[in-house]
Amino acid sequence: MVRSVxxxxxxxxxxxxxxxxxxxxxxxFRDASVGQYINxxxxxGVSNRGADERCVRGTNPDSDMLAEMALxxxxxxxxxxxxxxxxxxxxxxVQFTPARPYRTSFGxxxxxxxxxxxxxxxxxxxxxxxxxAGTRIFVQKATELMKAIQALKSGRDERIxxxxxxxxxxxxxxxxxxxxxxxxxxxxxxxxxxxxxSAAFDACVLQxxxxxxxxxxxxxxxVYLQYEQTKTQSENILERANIEEIRNTKVKTNIYxxxxxxxxxxxxxxxxxxxxxTFGTENSVTVDFxxxxxxxxxxxxxxxxxxxxxxxxxxxxxxxxxxxFLDQAExxxxxxxxxQEYNAKLTEYQGIRDQTKHDVLEARRxxxxxxxxxxxxxxxRLVRDSKRLTLASQLEYAARVSYLAARRAEYEYAAxxxxxxxxxxxxxxxxTADDILRFLERLEAATNNMVVGDAEIxxxxxxxxxxxxxxxxxxxxxxxxGDAAEAERQRRFRAWVAQNTSPGTDGKPVLTFxxxxxxxxxGVFSNVIQQGFDRFWLFKLAGIGQPKAAxxxxxxxxxxxxxxxxxxxxVAVTQAGVTHLRNRAGCIFxxxxxxxxxxxxxxxxxxxxxxxxxxxxxxxINGTAGEQTAAFLSRPVSASSWEVQVFAGAPEIGxxxxxxSQLTDIELNFSTTRASRTPGAPQPEDCVRTDFLGALAxxx
Amino acid sequence: xNSKRFFQVILxxxxxxxxxxxxxxxxxxxxxxxxxxGSAQTLVSANETPVVSGDFNGNVELNxxxxxxxxxxxxxxxPQPGGSTAPGYIGDLDxxxxxxxxxxxxxxxxxxxxxxAFPHEHTVTIEAEELAIGxxxxxxxxxxTLRLESDRFEILLSPExxxxxxxxxxxxxxxxxxxxxxxDVQNDGALLVGEYRETLWGFDIKPSTVIGEFALTRPVxxxxxxxxxxxxxxxLPAILK
Numbered sequence: 055m056v057r058s059v060x061x062x063x064x065x066x067x068x069x070x071x072x073x074x075x076x077x078x079x080x081x082x083f084r085d086a087s088v089g090q091y092i093n094x095x096x097x098x099g100v101s102n103r104g105a106d107e108r109c110v111r112g113t114n115p116d117s118d119m120l121a122e123m124a125l126x127x128x129x130x131x132x133x134x135x136x137x138x139x140x141x142x143x144x145x146x147x148v149q150f151t152p153a154r155p156y157r158t159s160f161g162x163x164x165x166x167x168x169x170x171x172x173x174x175x176x177x178x179x180x181x182x183x184x185x186x187a188g189t190r191i192f193v194q195k196a197t198e199l200m201k202a203i204q205a206l207k208s209g210r211d212e213r214i215x216x217x218x219x220x221x222x223x224x225x226x227x228x229x230x231x232x233x234x235x236x237x238x239x240x241x242x243x244x245x246x247x248x249x250x251x252s253a254a255f256d257a258c259v260l261q262x263x264x265x266x267x268x269x270x271x272x273x274x275x276x277v278y279l280q281y282e283q284t285k286t287q288s289e290n291i292l293e294r295a296n297i298e299e300i301r302n303t304k305v306k307t308n309i310y311x312x313x314x315x316x317x318x319x320x321x322x323x324x325x326x327x328x329x330x331x332t333f334g335t336e337n338s339v340t341v342d343f344x345x346x347x348x349x350x351x352x353x354x355x356x357x358x359x360x361x362x363x364x365x366x367x368x369x370x371x372x373x374x375x376x377x378x379f380l381d382q383a384e385x386x387x388x389x390x391x392x393x394q395e396y397n398a399k400l401t402e403y404q405g406i407r408d409q410t411k412h413d414v415l416e417a418r419r420x421x422x423x424x425x426x427x428x429x430x431x432x433x434x435r436l437v438r439d440s441k442r443l444t445l446a447s448q449l450e451y452a453a454r455v456s457y458l459a460a461r462r463a464e465y466e467y468a469a470x471x472x473x474x475x476x477x478x479x480x481x482x483x484x485x486t487a488d489d490i491l492r493f494l495e496r497l498e499a500a501t502n503n504m505v506v507g508d509a510e511i512x513x514x515x516x517x518x519x520x521x522x523x524x525x526x527x528x529x530x531x532x533x534x535x536g537d538a539a540e541a542e543r544q545r546r547f548r549a550w551v552a553q554n555t556s557p558g559t560d561g562k563p564v565l566t567f568x569x570x571x572x573x574x575x576x577g578v579f580s581n582v583i584q585q586g587f588d589r590f591w592l593f594k595l596a597g598i599g600q601p602k603a604a605x606x607x608x609x610x611x612x613x614x615x616x617x618x619x620x621x622x623x624x625v626a627v628t629q630a631g632v633t634h635l636r637n638r639a640g641c642i643f644x645x646x647x648x649x650x651x652x653x654x655x656x657x658x659x660x661x662x663x664x665x666x667x668x669x670x671x672x673x674x675i676n677g678t679a680g681e682q683t684a685a686f687l688s689r690p691v692s693a694s695s696w697e698v699q700v701f702a703g704a705p706e707i708g709x710x711x712x713x714x715s716q717l718t719d720i721e722l723n724f725s726t727t728r729a730s731r732t733p734g735a736p737q738p739e740d741c742v743r744t745d746f747l748g749a750l751a752x753x754x
Numbered sequence: 755x756n757s758k759r760f761f762q763v764i765l766x767x768x769x770x771x772x773x774x775x776x777x778x779x780x781x782x783x784x785x786x787x788x789x790x791x792g793s794a795q796t797l798v799s800a801n802e803t804p805v806v807s808g809d810f811n812g813n814v815e816l817n818x819x820x821x822x823x824x825x826x827x828x829x830x831x832x833p834q835p836g837g838s839t840a841p842g843y844i845g846d847l848d849x850x851x852x853x854x855x856x857x858x859x860x861x862x863x864x865x866x867x868x869x870x871a872f873p874h875e876h877t878v879t880i881e882a883e884e885l886a887i888g889x890x891x892x893x894x895x896x897x898x899t900l901r902l903e904s905d906r907f908e909i910l911l912s913p914e915x916x917x918x919x920x921x922x923x924x925x926x927x928x929x930x931x932x933x934x935x936x937x938d939v940q941n942d943g944a945l946l947v948g949e950y951r952e953t954l955w956g957f958d959i960k961p962s963t964v965i966g967e968f969a970l971t972r973p974v975x976x977x978x979x980x981x982x983x984x985x986x987x988x989x990l991p992a993i994l995k
Contacts, residue, residue, distance in 0.1 A: 095816075
């Protein structure tokens with residue numbers, strides 16, 4: 055099965071895990087790449103089709119998406135290549151060791167990698183705390199903001215939606231939203247509930263969204279229609295009075311006719327028109343009850359009383375007349391109630407309208423508060439994001455330096471970290487500053503116990519004769535002794551000098567020769583140190599006064615028969631290639647020491663090989679006027695490639711040129727340190743260095 | 755034939771082979787260079803029929819994806835919105851092939867190490883070691899045009915899945931097949947350029963074909979042979995016992 059979406063970085067990390075390994079990681083990379091390719095082509099195929107053949111649902115893929123997919127495929131390929139090139143997640147070639155001390159030496163200006171790593175991790179820890187605090191504050195503020203937004207949405211906005219029918223979610227911005235509310239108000243205000251044209255009113259209110267305000271306006275209209283109906287019934291009673299032929303029947307009432315006799319029909323007309331109703335501009339209703347109305351009584355009550363008290367002259371028509379007057383009185387009561395109801399509905403509508411206006415005002419104010427709320431301050435997010443980025447950068451730096459510290463420790467102690475409960479791969483899995491600090495703790499704890507330096511490290515100074523040790527022109531080799539051996543050695547040495555001499559840039563001869571120093575039997579050292587060499591381990595070149603106070607670095611002495619005033623001669627020595635250390639078990643491990651600037655990707659000139667240490671200094675001639683160099687401090691004595699250049703030209707005015715043909719030997723003086731061990735060949739399993747990178751697991 | 759005569763014949767043949775080899779070498783390499791190409795270290799000479807045997811590495815620039823099958827006469831891609839018919843760029847694909855040509859017939863397979871977008875299909879044994887390879891290819895080379903076609907190969911995109919509500923989502927498989935048609939063969943077959951087409955079935959209702967341009971090179975090893983001159987000194991061991 056293929057993985058179409060995959061974090062390739064996590065795969066690379068996964069490759070260092072136990073029981074996983076690069077092969078499994080590469081297989082995963084392949085699965086991922088195949089899936090990504092299929093998806094890319096498949097989706098591109100869909101996106102290129104005609105409109106009728108494309109996605110029925112959802113969004114059709116666009117070119118940005120395809121570009122993203124292509125980039126993912128490239129990224130997977132790059133990760134796979136990185137893995138196959140033996141580079142770790144920091145981009146370092148795992149075969150390289152930084153040419154920089156593990157610890158800071160006493161009195162030295164060079165910061166040890168361990169110290170730098172620890173400082174970086176501690177700073178990362180500090181930043182981690184800051185980030186945690188920043189995130190906490192951000193979360194608190196975000197929660198507050200969410201609450202405020204929620205309150206706005208579920209409170210004020212919800213109410214406005216109920217009142218005016220405008221939903222904030224349907225608008226892109228607040229202005230449009232509030233314009234909707236105002237539009238609702240304006241629309242409903244324009245709908246006259248007292249109009250005689252019902253269709254016009256209905257059409258008008260339907261322009262406003264469904265809402266409490268609209269409903270209230272419609273209810274107002276319903277009450278008005280009820281009023282109209284009551285009024286019509288009242289007029290119908292008048293018609294009935296006309297039809298019942300009671301026109302000539304005399305009626306008399308003290309209440310609103312001052313005890314005068316009137317025709318029943320005229321009295322009915324007067325009664326029907328007793329109380330004019332006016333619908334004001336604000337649709338309020340006023341009723342004129344007339345001068346006859348006593349204070350505190352409603353017209354209907356008065357009429358009802360009047361109907362009861364009325365004297366009706368025609369006994370035959372009394373019941374009819376009285377009933378008509380009573381019906382009219384009831385209608386007046388109903389009319390009065392309807393008008394009261396109208397006014398109540400009007401008040402309700404106006405209340406909703408004014409409350410909506412008020413809510414809109416408050417909603418605007420709430421929004422303004424929200425915008426300027428401390429919870430909405432973008433600086434909280436900026437601070438949190440900035441802290442996160444800073445922390446991520448520092449964590450990456452600390453992890454990288456910690457890795458280099460472990461690599462250097464592995465070299466400085468000629469140790470197998472995996473056999474000391476320290477796995478370099480742990481640093482690949484470090485996610486927090488605490489992980490890095492724990493890794494460094496374990497590393498330091500392990501290295502502290504590896505060698506008791508003051509007791510176990512001894513100084514060992516020796517002299518390497520180029521004639522005898524490098525060229526092998528020993529008495530034994532020559533088969534001669536005494537003067538004869540000396541003469542033959544000199545002859546061959548001078549012949550060798552001649553063959554390795556060429557003109558320098560100043561036109562003066564330069565002797566250039568290469569040699570290698572090896573720890574193995576029959577190597578240079580086994581010739582120099584003829585006794586107990588198998589006991590030597592952790593055999594390294596020393597500086598001047600470092601690591602032992604009496605160390606004298608490296609120096610050179612040219613032995614010549616030339617009698618002139620030569621003083622000293624400038625020489626250049628370079629150590630390069632693969633270096634070697636013997637460990638306590640007797641295994642010989644290879645190390646490729648790289649200048650730290652080049653290793654970490656800082657500026658490094660192309661014409662300067664980073665894998666070499668080079669220096670030039672003054673070589674003594676016949677034991678006088680020379681200098682020592684500390685250039686090879688802490689590098690192994692054993693290296694696959696050394697280069698020495700002797701410049702024959704006079705280094706100062708007044709000195710004679712060196713006649714290289716008169717040299718009889720060159721002495722290389724090394725001040726070194728080494729530890730002692732019980733001699734013996736190691737078991738092969740004791741020489742295995744592994745850290746879950748199968749291809750590089752077995753080194754010896 | 756007595757033994758002396760036999761020896762002379764053998765010696766003559768040997769010298770002939772050497773001279774022939776030298777003549778070939780003279781014709782192909784610039785002074786001081788011998789050209790060896792391919793994993794089999796084939797000695798290649800100029801002015802001969804190109805050979806498309808060996809390990810080829812390169813990439814494919816993917817330009818178009820069209821509906822249809824690679825063997826169809828696919829329509830010319832529609833003009834771009836800007837009116838240009840220049841090919842688009844979708845992405846690129848690493849491609850590595852090991853090819854062997856015999857009498858105009860070419861066969862081979864995808865080398866997985868440098869072709870990450872192809873699945874492991876077969877395993878072959880080479881010099882007693884097993885090598886995982888991708889899909890096989892076969893075709894022809896008439897000295898001018900190389901035509902290759904791969905096997906069809908299937909890939910499981912997602913397995914069968916049962917959802918929480920009991921609904922069964924069937925497994926999803928796609929089938930791929932590609933072809934290579936060269937438009938240019940240079941440097942005695944060490945550089946192949948042409949059109950790449952690959953069809954994908956099963957991803958969508960209709961098959962899609964991606965069209966791209968491939969460029970494959972066969973590594974050429976140039977061995978410098980120093981020309982003796984008076985300026986160059988030959989170092990001889992100085993220390994002789």
